[in-house]
Amino acid sequence: MAKREKKIRNKGSAGNNRRVGEDFLIQNKKKEGVIETESGLQYTIIEKKEGGRITAIFDEVKIHQRAMLLDGRILEDTYRQNAPELVKVEELIEGLQEGLLLMNVGSRFKFWIPPELGWGRKGTGNKIPPNATLLFDIRLLEIL
Secondary structure: OHHHHHHHHHHHHHHHHHHHHHHHHHHHOOOOOOEEOOOOOEEEEEEOOOOOEOOOOOOEEEEEEEEEEOOOOEEEEHHHHOOOEEEEHHHOOHHHHHHHOOOEOOOEEEEEEOHHHOOOOOOOOOOOOOOOOEEEEEEEEEEO
């Protein structure tokens, strides 16, 4: 019985996360400077630079990022650690792939990623709950 109760609780959590995320994104896109793409990715430009752009998702990049849940919980923060990451764009979630393709080297954007462009209904277990809308603050430092 405990397993069944746990499944029901998780399902409710996923549904609640979806509702909270959808409500947030509806209100967020009304804010000045927030742009929404056709896929539902929302972003704002914090700092625009004229550096090069990623040409394909097969590129490797050096980025700083702060990843958060809508409730403010920080998932990762390379700014605070002063340790940028090297990542292959193709290995990132769909929302970040799309977002990085919009950026020039040196630019800093804030992205709000709906669940369907992130980890979706499953989440990642303990760190990212099911149907979580995510916030990423990204600076594209270099294309390798």
